[in-house]
Amino acid sequence: MxxxxxxxxxxxxxxxxxxxxxxxxxxxxxxxxxxxxxxxxxxxxxxxxxTLQVSHARTVISNADHGVAARELTGRLVEPTFRVDAQAHTQAQALAELDRGGAMLALDIPPRFSADLAAGRQTTIGLWADTSNSVQGFMAASYITRVVSRFGIETGLSQALGQGAGVAAGSLPTVDNRIRAWYNPNxxxxxxxxxxxxxxxxxxxxxxxxxxxxxxxxxxxxxxxxxxxxxxxxxxxxxxxxxxxxxxxxxxxxxxxxxxxxxxxxxxxxxxxxxxxxxxxxxxxxxxxxxxxxxxxxxxxxxxxxxxxxxxxxxxxxxxxxxxxxxxxxxxxxxxxxxxxxxxxxxxxxxxxxxxxxxxxxxxxxxxxxxxxxxxxxxxxxxxxxx
Incomplete structure (x- = not known):
């Protein structure tokens, strides 16, 4: 008490x-x-x-090919991830746009890009990223690299199946990628x-x-x-x-x-x-x-x-x-x-x-x-x- x-x-x-x-x-x-x-x-x-995600990344494309494959690749750079504001006639114009801050990404498609892919020959494209903002620049470059990589895999697979390579669809290895995001699924x-x-x-x-x-x-x-x-x-x-x-x-x-x-x-x-x-x-x-x-x-x-x-x-x-x-x-x-x-x-x-x-x-x-x-x-x- x-x-x-x-x-x-x-x-x-x-x-x-x-x-x-x-x-x-x-x-x-x-x-x-x-x-x-x-x-x-x-x-x-x-x-x-x-936001921590890339949204409407300004992209300038220098397309010297204008073939089917080039149009297919550039057609995958869509909103809301990318925003293609302008087309450059040359690689120098694309880099100039990048230098003056008018774009975050510059993609350069060389001549005969579609023809080389159709013939099964190796080809390259150029990609430049403005990483003055290192986080956004790195993420935007990763996003577009993933788009290009998927395009390359799909192109190679379609050629293997449709160009008489002697490969059956059922014999190809496949990856069943199932992503589960916990606690914040969206x-x-x-x-x-x-x-x-x-x-x-x-x-x-x-x-x-x-x-x-x-x-x-x-x-x-x-x-x-x-x-x-x-x-x-x-x-x-x-x-x-x-x-x-x-x-x-x-x-x-x-x-x-x-x-x-x-x-x-x-x-x-x-x-x-x-x-x-x-x-x-x-x-x-x-x-x-x-x-x-x-x-x-x-x-x-x-x-x-x-x-x-x-x-x-x-x-x-x-x-x-x-x-x-x-x-x-x-x-x-x-x-x-x-x-x-x-x-x-x-x-x-x-x-x-x-x-x-x-x-x-x-x-x-x-x-x-x-x-x-x-x-x-x-x-x-x-x-x-x-x-």
């Missing part, structure tokens, strides 16, 4: 401070508007305007982009809001009043995390209800309660960085700059843009210290894969350890600065 009374007395000022933080956030209309914008409009723009980029942007925005505000709330006390001179009150550092800092974490969870619900579900039709195959519970764990884990920033920054402008400084490596080490397998070994091992990397596994596992807490035990445990360390470090810095 005495423990419950002590806990009640310990929680009462924390609840009052939490209510005070929520009131201050509600009065800060600029920050509140930024919060709503980030969790709605910004996520919509990321999901609808960013390979809809909007699912990945909108959900990834949601996680990035959660990270930004999980660092920014607690730091801004703590620095606000410095700017207004009220931190000294809190320090002389009969409150421990935990009772001073934890309400800021609780209040801002609650605001972030409400913003997540706003984003799911108004953007991800109705507009992009992102599924939630797992437990929604588990997703919000683990999101709260992630907000707590990342808030330790915000408390650390609050001990270093002297004003709100410095809070924003330091948030960007910490956010950049977290995003690069999250695995959203580059998988660990494609990174140098030392950098792939460094991803374990990024809370966002583990939250990515958790969020995509719950939302798209329908995984349970037991299946996500490893990232949950790692995120919990990181959260305790970061919050403990922020609390230690606060005690050192004001103790």
């Amino acid at each position: 005495q423990f419950l009374l002590t806990l009640r007395d310990w929680m009462r000022p924390m609840l009052a401070l939490t209510r005070k933080e929520l009131t201050q956030l509600w009065r800060d209309r600029v920050l509140l508007l930024f919060l709503v914008y980030a969790f709605t409009v910004d996520i919509y723009l990321a999901g609808s305007g960013v 390979q809809d980029d909007a699912w990945f982009m909108s959900l990834s942007q949601l996680l990035n925005i959660i990270t930004v505000f999980a660092i920014l809001l607690p730091a801004a709330a703590a620095v606000r006390e410095k700017e207004r001179g009220t931190v000294e009043q809190l320090l002389v009150s009969p409150l421990s550092p935990v009772q001073i800092l934890l309400p800021k995390v609780l209040a801002m974490g609650g605001a972030i969870l409400l913003a997540i619900l706003l984003s799911l209800g108004f953007v991800l579900w109705p507009i992009f039709d992102v599924p939630c195959r797992g437990s929604l309660g588990l997703f919000f519970g683990l999101s709260a764990l992630y907000v707590f884990s990342t808030a330790g960085l915000g408390l650390f920033i609050a001990t270093v920054a002297r004003n709100q402008a410095q809070v924003g700059m330091l948030t960007i400084l910490l956010l950049a490596p977290m995003l690069f080490l999250s695995g959203a843009w580059t998988p660990p397998e494609a990174m140098p070994p030392w950098l792939a091992h460094a991803m374990v210290i990024s809370p966002l990397h583990h939250f990515m596994d958790i969020a995509f596992g719950v939302m798209l894969k329908g995984q349970t807490a037991a299946a996500l035990l490893r990232p949950i445990a790692t995120l919990s350890v990181i959260g305790c360390l970061l919050f403990g470090f922020g609390l230690y810095r606060f005690r050192r600065q004001f103790g």
Whole structure:
């Protein structure tokens, strides 16, 4: 009974401070508007305007043959993957179009291309790609290479069957290629982009809001009043995390209800309660960085700059843009210290894969350890600065 009374007395000022933080956030209309914008409009723009697939790649063709095979090959470069804006008379004109940025791909078909194929002779075509945007250029070149390769295979097979090569159709080896895309069968980029942007925005505000709330006390001179009150550092800092974490969870619900579900039709195959519970764990884990920033920054402008400084490596080490397998070994091992990397596994596992807490035990445990360390470090810095 005495423990419950002590806990009640310990929680009462924390609840009052939490209510005070929520009131201050509600009065800060600029920050509140930024919060709503980030969790709605910004996520919509990321999901609808960013794609990882090649679409309408501008292509210029220099066709010096105009034979049947050449027309068949160029006829396969169709939208929405390719967009043939112009025909060049010579290879030099096609390369000039590529150099001035008028096209991403330049395809050169030499004379007698169709005649060489009909006679069974080896022939070549030229392909140039603008890889100033390396990702898009490489993907566009891969797409058109696949089209040309399939055309070559089909042409060779038809010649083997129809030109008296003595090959029976049933004796040729065949490949039964059956592709099964799991969790996102339509390979809809909007699912990945909108959900990834949601996680990035959660990270930004999980660092920014607690730091801004703590620095606000410095700017207004009220931190000294809190320090002389009969409150421990935990009772001073934890309400800021609780209040801002609650605001972030409400913003997540706003984003799911108004953007991800109705507009992009992102599924939630797992437990929604588990997703919000683990999101709260992630907000707590990342808030330790915000408390650390609050001990270093002297004003709100410095809070924003330091948030960007910490956010950049977290995003690069999250695995959203580059998988660990494609990174140098030392950098792939460094991803374990990024809370966002583990939250990515958790969020995509719950939302798209329908995984349970037991299946996500490893990232949950790692995120919990990181959260305790970061919050403990922020609390230690606060005690050192004001103790």
